Amino acid sequence: VSTASRARRSFRRIIPGALITLSATAALALVLGAGHQLAPIICGGGPALLATPKLMALIAPWRLAAVWLLMLAAMTPALLVLPVRHIWDRSFADRRPATLTAFSVAYLGIWTLAGAPLIVLAFTIRAFGLVGWGVAAAIAVGWQVSPARQACLNRCHRRPALSASGARSLGDAATYGLTHGVWCIATCWPWMLTPLALPQHQLAAMAAATLYVAAERIDAPAPPHWGGRSSGRAVRTAAALVWRWTAAALVAQAAS
């Protein structure tokens, strides 16, 4: 078996691990940044932030972009195991970097477009304190248990036919990234918005939200109806994942 073959095989197997590592790295950057340059956005809040010119100056576009991209990098990779594997499997080996890039750019692009209104909304909610957050959370829960949300979640499981050659392969991968992003946004916007809109403990809330949506995504599509069919199971799955990772880490530590 050639070295290249081993590498190809091993990469497909480690796609989940690679994406989770990316997520953890971005989360670490957010944690570190929260204490420094990114603090006004992650942890800042209240009407003063919007009203004070000095603070407004702190919300430079680069800071917004950095926070948003880091949030995406922390919260979405675990949701992309299925599409990344799909593109990997359905692409020629030498086209994989290009098709995966096309998918990622489109996916991040549509999420970034959605980011501007979500961040403004989050700051507005912060301005109203816990009451504002409570109202937002209630709306989020309403969406969470709606059949429309389950229909969107179902569409996150799509694995479309993809052209293999030429510009069409890039176009199909980008279209996949775009549509996957749209259904992802429709499904997960409350899980991005409500942690960011919290007056404090935003990063902890983001971590919990990430775990929940990742666990929820493992479930197969289901007929849409009121009730949040998969919520309880997702929470149990998330808890089980945390327990397994912790146990594995403890075992590894003990062994070393």
Add this chain to the structure above:
Amino acid sequence: MTFTRKNAWDLGAPWPPEVLWYARAVKVMKAKKAADPLSWRFWGGIHGYDAQVWKHMGQAVAAADMPTKADFDKFWIQCQHGSWYFLPWHRGYLWAFEKVVRAAMAAYVLPAKAASADLPKDWALPYWNYFKPNQANLPDAFGSPDWPDGTGDNPLYETERWGPDDNGKVYIPLTGPNAVEENGSLGEPVFAGVADGGSAGFGGPETDHFANHDPTHGILETQPHDWVHGNVGGGNKTGLMSDPRSAGLDPIFWLHHANIDRLWEVWKALPWAQGDPTDPKWTGGPAYFRKRPFVMPSPDGSTWTYTPGDMADLKSLDYVYDDVAPPAGLAPPTHRLQALGAQPDRAAALLNEVIAMPRTVELLGASDVGLRLQGGEISTRVALQAAPRARLAANLSAVPDAAPDRVFLNLENVRAARDGGVLTVYINLPAGANPAGHPELRAGSVALFGAAQASEPDGGHAGEGLTLSLEISSLVDRLHLSGALDAGQLNVRVIARSPALDDAQISIGRIGVYRQQG
């Protein structure tokens, strides 16, 4: 007591006691309301359910007769397809069903005028081995509307059972372009596959969830399982067996699945078979991932919970099959290696190398996307990319010094408005040639069992259809040896069994050809 499952045809035609008592039990079960966990419809619902499909098949259940929500959520719509859980889930389903049938037999009250026959205490589900000579026809007791005494409510008879020619004559074609084959799956050495374009494995692709209907079926599931469903249910007419949501309602379903379960045992006894997985992700089943467990109702009102690991050894289940001998003419996988030039000893060594080798799959060629069958068929070109084609050619030429790649053709994202279709695939068939005259160019056939459900946007596949895999290694070997691979493309022709399938709206997202090492 160890029960023995026997060949239904060998029990003696047309009404051996085992079949007669099965019919009596089915009658008892059919008389119960669907809400009753020991009723016929409850057991059909455990496999699959869709109100519209059942209504269409004349099996509608009134809302008042449906199971409670708790029972529905716990027991119904459990069947595992497109997964390495396919075989163990169905084994448990049959095992629990047998117990319910025995209880129903005990409850049966013989009519005064009925010929007396003792209740067989050792009754076990018979199996229908359609591959055995002269046994391809539906066993007689299932095809007659009458009981042995001529009265006409034989519960084994089913009108929604149209057969391969859509005329109600049910048989399994064993020759010709649409032949159902026994040997293809048994040649696969490895149980677990991957849904990545390569081998889907004898038992199905590895899955980490409750795989009610995953898109890529395992090799045994594809062939003969899916095909028999399609041939019994019908082609253009969709019968109970054509669709997984209604299949469990047909009494012949259970004899078909007993044969599939038997083939699992046949495979395990083959010298090249690597046995069942020992990975806890398989032995533990979906419950290992904190997903819905496999559960069945028992006659005493309790619930039986099981895992794939519980199903691996028949000894623990107290039943055996009367015949698990390999079929005559079964070619070992080393035959392919010998055809490529390896001596028998070297071929055996190469096979072991292949099994031990890390598994690598890469796309070799692909068609355009968005193919729709018109007039029952479609022809398209699969362009082979130069680099992987060169790797494949070099690899095939290296036999016997190195193990050869395997090659798989995948019909990806196959959608249909209804189940029942069978697609046969030919490679490099000359223009205008009669396909039946070129069996050497036939890549194989696939049945669209579950395609309609897989095409629903809110179904288990998010509307993306099935991905149907065929191994074409031997065919590609011949193309390689004749130099035809150098053309850099394969001309693929997909032909539906019945030409009048336009209303089935069969489409293929893409045809992909993959090479697999290991």
